[in-house]
Amino acid sequence: MKLEQAAKQLEAIGNPTRLKLYRTLVRAGEAGRPVGYLQDSLGIAASTLSHHLHRLILTGLVTQERQATTLICRANYPIMRDLIGFLADECCADAACGTVESDAAA
Amino acid sequence: MKLEQAAKQLEAIGNPTRLKLYRTLVRAGEAGRPVGYLQDSLGIAASTLSHHLHRLILTGLVTQERQATTLICRANYPIMRDLIGFLADECCADAACGTVESDAAA
DNA sequence: CACCTATTTCGACAAGGATCGAAATACGGT
C-alpha cells in the first residue's frame, strides 16, 4: 500500500537527526558524502549514525556506494520527488488549497 | 529552529494511522470532518484517535472548531504547503535534481 | 437540574526507537 510506504518515509525524515542527515545529503547532490564526513558533520557516535543511515536506506530515501574503504551516501531524488508528490497530491484533492507549486505567498 | 519544526510535522504524519487521518482531512477540504466521523471512518478507539489528533494539532497541521457538541477538524493548508516547501527547498539546493526529472540517482 | 451524546484525559501495558561504547567486519596498503 502506497500510504504505508509514504508513512515509513515520512517517519524516516521525521527525526531531527535523520532530517539533518538527509538534508545534508540532499544538498550534497550527486557527489554524495562519505559516512565519515557525515559523522564528523553531525557529531554523533558512529554507531548511532549507522543506525539512522540504515533506516533512511531501508525506505529508499538514501543509497550507498562503496569507494574503496569509504562508503559514499547519496540522496535518492526520484524517491524524494515521489514522496513530495504524494503529499502534494493529497492536497487539493477535494478542495481549497490554491495550488501547491506556485503559491509561495500563503 | 525550522528544522526541528519540520521534523515534528513529518513525524506527525509519519505514522500510518495519522497519515490516513490527515489525508482524510486534507481531502475533506474546508468543510472538515467531525471527530466522530473520523473515528467511524478509521475504526479505532476514540481515545486512540483523540491521541493522534492531538499530535497533529500540536504540530499545527490540523485545527479544530467546536460546533455545538461536535468538534470539526480541518487540515491546515498553509502549514502543509510550508512543509512541502521546506522539503522541496532542500532539494535542488546544491545540485542535481532537475526540478522534476533527469538523472536517476539510483 | 438530570440526562444524553461527543470527546478527552487517565492509567496501564507492550513494543519500538535513540543512544552509546565495545567488538566485529570490510578493504586497501605495506
Added chain:
DNA sequence: ACCGTATTTCGATCCTTGTCGAAATAGGTG
C-alpha cells in the same frame, strides 16, 4: 599475511509511542 582506517553489528539502557478501556468533562435538551 598483517595492520590501520572506515563502517557496521551487538548488547544494553532509557525514553517515547500506540493502543486500549474506563472514567471524566463539555455542551445541548427535556
